[in-house]
Amino acid sequence: MKSVVPVTVVEIKTACSQCNLRELCLPFGLDPGEVNQLDELVGSRRKIKRQQHLYRSGDSFEAIYAIRAGSFKTDVILEDGRDQVTGFQMTGEVLGLDGISTEQHSCNAIALEDSEVCVIPFGRLEELSRQVESLQHQFHKIMSREIVRDHGVMMLLGSMRAEERLAAFLLNMSQRFTARGFSPSEFHLRMTRDEIGSYLGLKLETVSRAFSRFQDEGLVAVQQKHIRILDTPGLKRILNHHTA
Amino acid sequence: MKSVVPVTVVEIKTACSQCNLRELCLPFGLDPGEVNQLDELVGSRRKIKRQQHLYRSGDSFEAIYAIRAGSFKTDVILEDGRDQVTGFQMTGEVLGLDGISTEQHSCNAIALEDSEVCVIPFGRLEELSRQVESLQHQFHKIMSREIVRDHGVMMLLGSMRAEERLAAFLLNMSQRFTARGFSPSEFHLRMTRDEIGSYLGLKLETVSRAFSRFQDEGLVAVQQKHIRILDTPGLKRILNHHTA
DNA sequence: GGAGCCCTTTGATCCACGTCAATACGATTT
DNA sequence: AAATCGTATTGACGTGGATCAAAGGGCTCC
Numbered sequence: 001m002k003s004v005v006p007v008t009v010v011e012i013k014t015a016c017s018q019c020n021l022r023e024l025c026l027p028f029g030l031d032p033g034e035v036n037q038l039d040e041l042v043g044s045r046r047k048i049k050r051q052q053h054l055y056r057s058g059d060s061f062e063a064i065y066a067i068r069a070g071s072f073k074t075d076v077i078l079e080d081g082r083d084q085v086t087g088f089q090m091t092g093e094v095l096g097l098d099g100i101s102t103e104q105h106s107c108n109a110i111a112l113e114d115s116e117v118c119v120i121p122f123g124r125l126e127e128l129s130r131q132v133e134s135l136q137h138q139f140h141k142i143m144s145r146e147i148v149r150d151h152g153v154m155m156l157l158g159s160m161r162a163e164e165r166l167a168a169f170l171l172n173m174s175q176r177f178t179a180r181g182f183s184p185s186e187f188h189l190r191m192t193r194d195e196i197g198s199y200l201g202l203k204l205e206t207v208s209r210a211f212s213r214f215q216d217e218g219l220v221a222v223q224q225k226h227i228r229i230l231d232t233p234g235l236k237r238i239l240n241h242h243t244a
Numbered sequence: 245m246k247s248v249v250p251v252t253v254v255e256i257k258t259a260c261s262q263c264n265l266r267e268l269c270l271p272f273g274l275d276p277g278e279v280n281q282l283d284e285l286v287g288s289r290r291k292i293k294r295q296q297h298l299y300r301s302g303d304s305f306e307a308i309y310a311i312r313a314g315s316f317k318t319d320v321i322l323e324d325g326r327d328q329v330t331g332f333q334m335t336g337e338v339l340g341l342d343g344i345s346t347e348q349h350s351c352n353a354i355a356l357e358d359s360e361v362c363v364i365p366f367g368r369l370e371e372l373s374r375q376v377e378s379l380q381h382q383f384h385k386i387m388s389r390e391i392v393r394d395h396g397v398m399m400l401l402g403s404m405r406a407e408e409r410l411a412a413f414l415l416n417m418s419q420r421f422t423a424r425g426f427s428p429s430e431f432h433l434r435m436t437r438d439e440i441g442s443y444l445g446l447k448l449e450t451v452s453r454a455f456s457r458f459q460d461e462g463l464v465a466v467q468q469k470h471i472r473i474l475d476t477p478g479l480k481r482i483l484n485h486h487t488a
Numbered sequence: 489g490g491a492g493c494c495c496t497t498t499g500a501t502c503c504a505c506g507t508c509a510a511t512a513c514g515a516t517t518t
Numbered sequence: 519a520a521a522t523c524g525t526a527t528t529g530a531c532g533t534g535g536a537t538c539a540a541a542g543g544g545c546t547c548c
Binding site: 157 | 322324328341342345374380381385387388389390391395484
């Protein structure tokens with residue numbers, strides 16, 4: 001039976017028009033005819049195994065990538081070896097926007113688990129978005145959203161204490177899982193304590209201690225990478241109730 | 245004599261095609277005909293006095309702004325009053341990109357001195373960049389540059405010590421002044437120690453102490469807001485020579 | 489299904505930066 | 519030229535998170 005399944009079925013299944021992520025991704029706000037045009041643009045898909053690079057800092061920039069399955073981290077590395085995780089990306093999110101400015105990528109994108117991305121050749125995206133107003137606008141929104149997100153991280157790194165940072169991180173993850181149809185209160189983190197720490201500007205021991213404290217206070221149940229949020233308002237209170 | 249100067253002269257003088265900032269700004273890479281089209285788009289200019297807002301968080305988004313004269317800071321404010329400076333902007337740089345994502349601005353833009361901006365209605369910019377490929381591309385580069393810049397700040401906030409942050413800040417300012425034809429080694433900071441501190445995730449006292457230390461070590465001469473860099477390689481060494 | 493290794497947790501100690509406080513300086517106003 | 523106020527410097531002290539260290543737990547890969 002398997003051999004009679006036509007290849008085209010697979011093709012259709014992976015097209016934007018059939019993708020269950022289209023409400024989160026580049027096709028958002030496009031009408032069906034426009035999504036079909038986008039389908040033609042998204043030439044290929046690429047599978048990336050856990051711990052492998054989608055691109056590296058210095059690679060020449062040719063395409064942006066929409067995450068179809070799995071998740072990634074992006075990081076920047078200094079000459080002296082220090083590195084900073086600049087973000088964690090989930091399905092439907094777009095990677096590679098950093099490369100537009102100099103035609104070279106300025107960070108590394110690494111899969112946190114076996115993953116798959118849609119390759120969107122950037123020249124053709126610019127071409128199509130000159131024709132399709134809604135695509136142009138959605139693309140601009142995605143770039144702007146990235147800027148706003150980065151400002152939030154700057155706020156977090158610049159003026160929050162360790163437990164506030166972790167609370168903000170957990171609430172953000174919860175919200176993003178929710179947007180993807182998963183439980184808001186129970187999820188599996190794909191990154192290590194060290195990676196969370198790098199993202200939050202903390203050492204892994206501090207992250208671990210903050211998790212333990214949250215657990216002691218009944219805010220979350222932590223079992224390694226499996227997180228259950230028990231008291232969302234409590235976490236939010238940690239964020240706002242800055243007693244200084 | 246004054247009364248005979250025709251208004252049109254003023255108009256021409258402030259057009260993109262005549263602007264000495266065009267190599268840094270939106271017109272970069274456009275041919276003369278295309279710059280003329282951009283001239284028509286940039287409808288009005290707006291003067292902003294020192295300490296006044298160009299826009300506020302929550303304001304509806306209608307335009308982006310190119311700085312013609314002066315300088316700005318952008319900041320984000322939390323409910324509990326804490327604020328984080330997310331950037332300092334100089335002539336030729338573009339403000340307001342944060343507003344695209346939600347049609348509302350998500351930060352405040354405040355003039356550090358009496359300043360002037362070109363108002364670029366965003367709907368018309370999108371329209372023109374559908375017709376003018378080089379404008380579209382330059383706009384995308386400007387947005388991407390903002391993302392890359394933010395990643396640099398995240399690196400700074402997440403994994404550098406106080407003196408490294410200040411060294412990075414001074415080198416960055418120097419480089420931006422240079423790009424505008426000013427001295428690389430001698431300049432006037434328009435922001436207070438408190439604002440620098442907020443941007444760098446430090447308290448104002450720590451910024452002040454770091455300045456004093458740099459002065460003691462002969463790296464810079466500091467006199468209030470007037471800075472003279474005496475040893476650029478020395479500052480760069482502070483950045484890279486992370487003995488940890 | 490076992491071995492090895494990475495990841496996580498927890499404790500003890502240290503230090504960079506924050507906090508509190510006082511003074512000094514400079515720009516602006518009168 | 520004096521008064522005022524925001525800004526900057528400097529000192530003394532406290533603390534949150536880093537560092538160092540050790541042990542336990544759970545994946546991953548044979």
